[in-house]
Amino acid sequence: xxxxxxxxxxxxxxxxxxxxxxxxxxxxxxxxxxxxxxxxxxxxxxxxxxxxxxxxxxxxxxxxxxxxxxxxxxxxxxxxxxxxxxxxxxxxxxxxxxxxxxxxxxxxxxxxxxxxxxx
Numbered sequence: 001x002x003x004x005x006x007x008x009x010x011x012x013x014x015x016x017x018x019x020x021x022x023x024x025x026x027x028x029x030x031x032x033x034x035x036x037x038x039x040x041x042x043x044x045x046x047x048x049x050x051x052x053x054x055x056x057x058x059x060x061x062x063x064x065x066x067x068x069x070x071x072x073x074x075x076x077x078x079x080x081x082x083x084x085x086x087x088x089x090x091x092x093x094x095x096x097x098x099x100x101x102x103x104x105x106x107x108x109x110x111x112x113x114x115x116x117x118x119x
Contacts, residue, residue: 003028005060009039014048015117016040016080024060029067036071040078049082049117050075053110056088065095072104084113 005024010017083104087093107113
């Protein structure tokens with residue numbers, strides 16, 4: 001099956017910025033996870049944070065969402081101190097708030113996410 005969903009990455013100092021576009025299926029999440037891990041492992045930061053910017057369609061099956069939460073745990077085990085996720089709608093907010101690590105926070109506005117990451 002073909003992967004659905006698109007993700008892009010960039011480093012801004014020690015902040016890893018992840019932008020998602022579209023709905024993800026499991027195959028799309030697998031491709032994104034591999035690319036994410038490769039970019040993180042190639043960075044020179046011992047301590048870093050992550051800002052995830054989701055578009056209005058970013059979501060997936062329960063299995064795909066479980067993979068995202070597993071990636072958050074992997075990140076926290078690999079130098080990430082905090083993860084801020086900016087979502088566009090209440091469905092995303094409600095789904096992702098469940099069973100998240102305490103170092104992950106979900107926001108509706110990027111300005112609030114950046115303030116939390118910088119505290």
